Amino acid sequence: MQRKPFILQNPSTLIVLAGLAVFTVAVTALSQAYGTGALPTSMVKVLGKTLCLALAAVAMDLVWGYLGILSLGQMAFFALGGYMIGQWLMYARTEAIVAASMANNAIPPTPLELQEGVANQIFGVVGSADLPLVWSFAHSLPLQMLLVLAVPGLLALVFGWLAFRSRVNGVYLSILTQAMTLALALWLFQNDSGFRGNNGLSGLQNIPGLDTVSQARLSVWFLWASAVALGLGYLLAAWVVSGKFGSVIRAIRDDETRVRFLGYPVEGFKLVVFTLAAMITAIAGALYYPQAGIINPAELAPIASIYLAVWVAIGGRGRLYGAVIGAVVVSLLSSWFTGGRAPDLSLPFYTIKWVDWWLVALGLSFVLVTLFAPRGIAGLFDWLGRAVSPRRQGRDLGPDHGALQEQEAKA
Amino acid sequence: MSSLLEVDGVSVSFDGFRAINNLSFNIGDAELRAVIGPNGAGKTTFMDIVTGKTRPDEGRVLWGEPPRSLLKMNEAQIARAGIGRKFQRPTVFEDQSVADNLTMALKNNRSPFAVLGWRPSSSSDERVQELAAEVGLADQTGRKAGELSHGQKQWLEIGMLLAQEPRLLLVDEPAAGMTLAEREQTTTLLRRLAETRAVVVVEHDMDFVRRLDCKVTVLHQGSVLAEGSLDHVTRNPDVIEVYLGR
Numbered sequence: 001m002q003r004k005p006f007i008l009q010n011p012s013t014l015i016v017l018a019g020l021a022v023f024t025v026a027v028t029a030l031s032q033a034y035g036t037g038a039l040p041t042s043m044v045k046v047l048g049k050t051l052c053l054a055l056a057a058v059a060m061d062l063v064w065g066y067l068g069i070l071s072l073g074q075m076a077f078f079a080l081g082g083y084m085i086g087q088w089l090m091y092a093r094t095e096a097i098v099a100a101s102m103a104n105n106a107i108p109p110t111p112l113e114l115q116e117g118v119a120n121q122i123f124g125v126v127g128s129a130d131l132p133l134v135w136s137f138a139h140s141l142p143l144q145m146l147l148v149l150a151v152p153g154l155l156a157l158v159f160g161w162l163a164f165r166s167r168v169n170g171v172y173l174s175i176l177t178q179a180m181t182l183a184l185a186l187w188l189f190q191n192d193s194g195f196r197g198n199n200g201l202s203g204l205q206n207i208p209g210l211d212t213v214s215q216a217r218l219s220v221w222f223l224w225a226s227a228v229a230l231g232l233g234y235l236l237a238a239w240v241v242s243g244k245f246g247s248v249i250r251a252i253r254d255d256e257t258r259v260r261f262l263g264y265p266v267e268g269f270k271l272v273v274f275t276l277a278a279m280i281t282a283i284a285g286a287l288y289y290p291q292a293g294i295i296n297p298a299e300l301a302p303i304a305s306i307y308l309a310v311w312v313a314i315g316g317r318g319r320l321y322g323a324v325i326g327a328v329v330v331s332l333l334s335s336w337f338t339g340g341r342a343p344d345l346s347l348p349f350y351t352i353k354w355v356d357w358w359l360v361a362l363g364l365s366f367v368l369v370t371l372f373a374p375r376g377i378a379g380l381f382d383w384l385g386r387a388v389s390p391r392r393q394g395r396d397l398g399p400d401h402g403a404l405q406e407q408e409a410k411a
Numbered sequence: 412m413s414s415l416l417e418v419d420g421v422s423v424s425f426d427g428f429r430a431i432n433n434l435s436f437n438i439g440d441a442e443l444r445a446v447i448g449p450n451g452a453g454k455t456t457f458m459d460i461v462t463g464k465t466r467p468d469e470g471r472v473l474w475g476e477p478p479r480s481l482l483k484m485n486e487a488q489i490a491r492a493g494i495g496r497k498f499q500r501p502t503v504f505e506d507q508s509v510a511d512n513l514t515m516a517l518k519n520n521r522s523p524f525a526v527l528g529w530r531p532s533s534s535s536d537e538r539v540q541e542l543a544a545e546v547g548l549a550d551q552t553g554r555k556a557g558e559l560s561h562g563q564k565q566w567l568e569i570g571m572l573l574a575q576e577p578r579l580l581l582v583d584e585p586a587a588g589m590t591l592a593e594r595e596q597t598t599t600l601l602r603r604l605a606e607t608r609a610v611v612v613v614e615h616d617m618d619f620v621r622r623l624d625c626k627v628t629v630l631h632q633g634s635v636l637a638e639g640s641l642d643h644v645t646r647n648p649d650v651i652e653v654y655l656g657r
Contacts, residue, residue: 245527247511251504258502261462263490263575264521272523 006239013238016321017231020051024227033216041216045291048223050331052288053311055230057327058237058320059277059284060308065317066241067273068253073177074281075304076184077152081282082289082299083188084148086201089290091138092208094121125199132194148286149279155180156278157271164267164274169256178302185300200296204289219291226287230324233280237320240276249273310366316378325377334358413476415440415609416494416579421460421470422633430456431467432633438579443605445620445641446613448630449653454613457630458581462496463489475578491521495577499584501564505557509548509567512556513539516571538574546570547596562593569600579609586619598622617641 007014029035031044039047056078063071098117102109109117119131137143163176191197207218240246251259252266260266289295308327315326336342337358345352354361373379418436422429431453438444448454459465461472463486472481474492481489490496503512517535520526543549546566551559556567565585572580582601586594601623604610614620620627620641627644629636631653637644644650 240527243531244514244529245523247504247507247515248526250506251515254504254506255502257486258498258504260486261490261496262516262521262571263487264526265487265523268523269526272527 006242010238010242012319012321013235016234016324020227020231020234024224027223028220031216031220033214033220041219044216044219044223046332046335048219048226049288049291050328051223051226051230052284052291053308053331054324054327055226055233055284055287056281056308057311057315057323058230058234059280060312061317061320061323062237062240062273062280063277064309064312065319065323066246066253067249067270069177069270069274070171070174070309071177071274071277072174072302072305072309073181074277074308076181076300077156077278077281078285078288078304079295079297079299080152080155080184081148081285082292082295083195083201084144084151084282085286086204086289086295087135087138088141088144089204089206089208090122090201091118091135092141093203093206094118095139096208096211097121123196126191126197128191134194145286148282152278152282153275156275160271160274161267164270178305181300181305182302185297188297188300195297198296198298200294200299201289202294204295205291205293207290222287222291226291229283229287233283234320234324237280240273241320245269310362313366314369314376316376318375319378321381322376322378329377330362334362337361413439415442415475416461417471417473417478418457418461419471419473421467421472423456423460423465423467430633431460434470434630434634436628436635438609438611440578440609441605441607443602443610443623443625444612445623445625445627446611446630447615447617447620447627448636451632452630453633454630455583456633458496458583458613461489461581462486462494487521490575490577493576493578495572495575495580497568497572497580497582497585499587501561501568503556503559503564503567503571505555507556508553509543509556509559510539510552512567513542513552513570513574516574518574518576542570542574545573546600561588562590565589565593565597569597573604577608579611580604582610582612584614584616585612586614586616594619595622 027039027044027047030039031037032039032041056074060071060074063069063074095114095118098121099109099114102114102117115131116129120129123129123131131138137147159177159180163173168176187193188195189198195201205215205218207213210218213221241249248259248264249269251262252264252269256266311326311330312323313326314330315324316322337354340355342354342358344354369376375382414437416436416438418434421431421434423431434453434457436457446454446457456465460467461481463481463484466482473479474481474489474494479492481492481494484492504515507515514531514535517538519529539552540549543552546569548559548563548567548570551563556564559567565588569585585597585601589597598619601610601612602625605625612620612623614623624641626639627641628638629644629647629650631649636653637647637650
């Protein structure tokens, strides 16, 4: 049997990547820094952040749509990725400012004095002047980038190992993941956890060493980086779910016990996918927060992870492009409706203000999609595909036993 | 005859109820064996113990040559050691094609990273075709397993078991819900399989067991009541009393 190359076996991957490329070029051409300026910088940032959310949704789809674990703690990994990169951003920038102010001193500052100055600046708000242990690597970009992958990956590995080994499943596992993100948020809220408590990390939009580059340019650069990350992440996810590995994880989703009796170490597979998804989510977070400019423990609130699940459900779980569509469409609609720019809907007896009613509408559409269109928006493509080319193979042409089958008749 | 599986003095209770009571059971290489018994005799629990789903309270279960204890292994490890199990209800992965189902069952390295790197080859394709042909699904490989009829699903599951190349096959009520013609095919297949490996069939249906024409073990209240040819055990007064006489 002749095998087609990976990309031809998965035409949807090619379409998504092409769409992403067109989108990126279009936004660049409309940006203030590189194009006509039709899109304000704030809008470019929103679009760049949306791409990061889409990447997190792809990872969520791996875990939920393919492996069948409704994880309600994915945003913990997202925020951890943001915190890890935020540490370097804040430290390096503060260091530059402190060094500049100390440069006028009669005696040049020692490295220790410099570090104390930085610690004072960063932790003054929480009444501390010492650099916590967790900031040991904050001076180094490569180390913090490594931590972007290592910390969420390790958390997912340990959490997953404990949960999967005890065979916690279904709704209990969902509750456990939610407890994880809540616990992490509560810990981060404390001032002495070393992450500035509820102040979080701020000023992340200023990239150290790039002070002369305008935000207009930076926003486009981050959009490019987010697009590349989404493209690569999508390719990786598409490759993982194709072939036998994808077969096995979908089988685990549908009947875990049976997969065990086939001899597959189910826990191992869950652990690999869960950890991989956590790391992809962390990368998305590390690209998101420099565009958002600020991160605080509220980002880990359980509701954020539930939103992610809602996007994937509305987009269509079990399809990677469904996750992308869901995240992009719903998150953009959300920011439009809650941003106060959506016109109020005037009914004779009541005026619907979208800022108040958007959540209700979103919840309602989630319920409707779950009940009536379990395949979400992606199901539309199935429906279109069937309308264009009905499935014919294998159906009998006539009622007789000896009647030709359709594919025989075609030849 | 060397024994492939040796179950020795195994007991298990659920909430005080003794499902298996000091059960001992042996099966050799390339042997066909039928296990019969009334409801609640412990047939399914026996299978659960051998396949690692249930842990016994006491006793030992030894496997292979040299003998290894199965009690320290989990379900997946036992399956990889060469024990295949066919469930009563056909359990195939309905959302995936017949070929995908068979490919998953092919004997290969099962570790996640090995599976991630695994790509189909012409030999694996051939093997899948061969297996599909063996269970009469040669022209159905592209279809989703969920579209198959009940009997075809049973066959697909048997095909998946064959793909695993087990040394011992545990089959739970294979004839349930099959037509007469399908039953005959199943009997033939099971007997052919038993030429190269051990097969244990748990069955209710006496006609089916008679057709298998093999050694029979009668279970009652969690232990072996009688063992021998079907004619031998059906003449046993104890067996007549607890099972056939009713």
